[in-house]
Amino acid sequence: MKISTGEKAFYKINNIVLFIISLSCLLPLIYIIATSFSSGAAIESGKVFLWPVDFTPAAYKVLIVSTDLFKYFKNSIVVTVVGTALSMIFTILCAYPLSKRKLFARRKVTFLIVFTMLFSGGLIPTYLLVKSLGLMNSYWSIWLTTLISPYNMLIMKSFFENISEELEEAARIDGCSEWRILLQMYLPLSKAVIATLCLFYGVAYWNSFLKVLMYISDSKGYTLPVLIQQMVFQLEQIKLGTNSDIGAISGSGDVISESVKSAGVVVLILPMLAVYPFLQKYFVKGVMLGSVKG
Template identity: 50%
Template sequence: MRESIGGKFFVTFIHIILILISLTCILPFVHLVALSVSSGHAVDLGQVLFWPVGLDFTVYNYFFENTPALRAFTNSVIITLGGTILSMLATVLTAYPLSRRYLYARKPITMAALFTMLFGGGMIPTYLVMNSLHLINTYWSLWLGGLISTYNMLIMKSYFESVPGEVAESAQIDGCGEVRLLMRIILPLSLPMLATLTLFYGVGYWNMFMSVILYINETSLQNLTVVVQGMLQIQGNFNMAAMDMMQQQEMVSEKLKAVGVVVMVVPMLVVYPFLQKYFVKGIMLGSIKG
């Protein structure tokens, strides 16, 4: 069937809208990248828009040598890897039993999980709990505080329910237990969902800010997000006294801020392409059943 002129116009209009929305996300980041690699003089005069002016990468060296950024980057990697692994493990071990229809009290447990999406313990009670468990200034306070996202757990539960029951029944007839069924059959069939939720958890832990502010008081344990936020407010973290006048002129405020944001965003941009092919499929299949 040939598409009508009105239909073509509508599709073209939607494409234009989506392109404009995409540009609102892409162009600010391109501008920050251009600022971070341009000369300080060009940045100070406002000559940089979307293309670098006078390439200069020395600011990246100063960013890692004269700030706690390298240590904070390492902390962010530790927080993200440890938290993502623990959260995925806990989410799988929660979602799988709830997806089995023969689980006793399945509906009340699911409703209790849904209750946590509407009501929380609050900041102060949660802090008191972490303090009583002696988890302050440890990464366990970050990992245990947000171990399971109810939203992610429900998506995974729906995905497990979408696996044909005949597959599980056939495996059980052959003597396959619950653990083996999960490890050898259900999880291999759920790779799109696992990749999608791994990305969700990873981005959440990488960008974690408020929890680090609340529970991590030692600066040596803070992550890159907190360090960059402090840099956006003040330049006190930079050892300007160790630079000569010309170098200080190159290290203008806007350029430093741009470098901090770029360093914080790029790791997630590098990881995303490896998981992107599973992303849409995982979300769509996980939302078929409620």
């Protein structure tokens, strides 16, 4: 089909706008990475923009030596992996029966779940509930309070509803139970949406900050976001004592608090950046599947 002049102009303008939006998202990330690898003198003089000046990894050395970075990193991995697995299991178990049109009170239950997207119990009641259940200083306080995302559940439910009923009827004729239909028919057909929701849950758990700060009082259980927050707060209040204190750790006197904070941010976002390319091909497909009927 021939594209009109107006359509060509629209596509060009659209591409330009999208390119500008992409740059607005990408440039801050590039700047943070460049700052983390630049010398203190270059940062203070404003020479750093999109490329490290006087390249040095000293800020990362300060971050590793002055904090128990690997312990916090391990805690974040535990929270993310276990939390994502639990959330996916219960999201699937919730979405599957609600996708069945014959389920009793299906619409009422769905409404109650959607209702929680608009109104919640509140921060203080949730905290008191977690405390009364004895979940303080336990990762279960994080996993149970964010176990199912209503939005993610609705995506999964919508996808299940679009799976052909004829396939399910054929499976029942062959004697398949509900569990077998779910595990051997629905889940293999749902790889794209499962990968997408794993990414959603994974990012949410990896960036968990407020819940860890509220429910985990033992510093041994802190995750990377809390470590970065504490480090930033400390550097803002006392600037790690003096720049010479930072230099004593890094072996270089040309490291400032700004580069150390940037290094912490890079360490925090690097795992998600590494995982995303492997799930990107499922991302758009997984979200859009189930959004169109028929």
